[in-house]
Amino acid sequence: MRGETSLNSDRCAREKFAPALREANVQAGVVSSELFDFANLLDSNPRLERALTDPSRPAEDKKKLVDQLLEQSGALPLTRQILEDIAQRAWSKVDHIANAVEDIAVDATLYYADVKSVTATVAIELAMIHSAFLNMPQVRSRLSDTQVDAETRIAFLKQLLEGQRLNPLTVILAEHATRDLRNRRFLSTLSWLINQISSHMGEQVVTVVSAVPLTREQFSGIIAAYSAKLGKPVHINSVVDPKVLGGLRIQFGAEVHDNTVVAQLQQLRRKVGVGE
Template sequence: MGSATRSALATAKAALDAEKGTTLATGEELLAAARALAGSPQLRAVLADPAIPGAEKSKLISAAFARVGAGAGRLLAVVAESRWSSSDELVAGVEELGIRAIAGADAADSIEQELFSVGRVIGSDAELELALGSKLGDPAAKGRLVEKLLAGKASPATTAILAHLVQSPRGRRIGELISLAARIVSDTAGRLVATVTTAVALSDAQVKRLGAALAAQYGREVLIDVVLDPAVLGGIRVQVGDEVVDGTVSSRLSDLRLQLAG
């Protein structure tokens, strides 16, 4: 992420925080705008062009998305007026803004847990993962498939986020998409997500102790997402954002092989 994008994203998040009564519909409109921008290279290029005045870009995006609600319209104008490091990062910024708007309008706790649960289900079903993650197929049909699969099983907020992600992967794997969305939702609620990979299930007491230890280290509440992977053999691998602590047996064996080979 470029420095211009970091600044633009901070401005956009501040504008979202200033909005009163943000609704699920606002978030859905922003996600729809992100998909539209992803499919329009020319519009993306103009909006990301630093040589074009922000006021002109604001008028352009307002005209392009004239049918969105007032809240989404104001936020898109802020995005257009800001300077972004690239057109791709502008799209990612609108997507993040949409996910944050949805998380702020609903119970973030339930969204996080539902995202984790759906991610595990998809990861354990190769056929479903292929159907949702393949570059082939109609994006809208994938969105409808998600809505059908989650009907009555997940909140409208979680369904909206997942339906968007499968329609607009932009070269990302489905598991990566869900993990990113969960981190955004957690950050909106002031929390961090720790992905813990282990060969065997952790007890509730172990999860609680690990969460407390990580919270003390990072100074924020940490939500634990446990991923079972027999291939790690033993020990655990903990990832918080870009930081990884790998204490698995498989990792140690790999290190030993490298040492022996050297």
């Protein structure tokens, strides 16, 4: 959990730069990449994090340190402005500054997705990846394994996604979810990203996995039920997976309701002590 000071700093920075990111058009994609790179730099350099969050250090010194770090990088002026602003704010804990950089990097990615008109597509594809890996504990473990380097995890993810026609922004965010774990699990980061996109779009993405395509009546019923339950418009991402045998698995954000036949069989096996 982040402290109140960090939450306030994060919120204020995001609100301050939202208009600029919205107006940046395609350059928002460049800003997002540069911010993700800086977040990775912070995660790999605790000394730098301490220098940029030291409450006894003048804000102007922190701004100058950011400028020195970016001097040879060719970073866009907007990226520089964002990082200078974040460095001059107060943070409850040292590592919260990297979280804030990541938050605005995701915001920039979504504004770029808006320009490309693929925001909903990215949300749906991330939900599909989450759903596909939900019952694959060994896969999830490898994608969250801090004992191997990030590039090894990314290579494994690329192998898993090979042949899938995914939007490039979906791939970028999925790779980020395994590259920069920051004490999180891969699937929890995907859920967080899906929630961020839902908030950005002003609606909730609800992924429904079924053995056969949903009927029109089922589709309408789920929309009505979950719009009422969540108090906002919902977008249904329907995934057909014959392996679930029957029933429905419904996911929104980090919450999953699995009433599929295969899930019930697995639960029964656990109860009677039969190996899967």
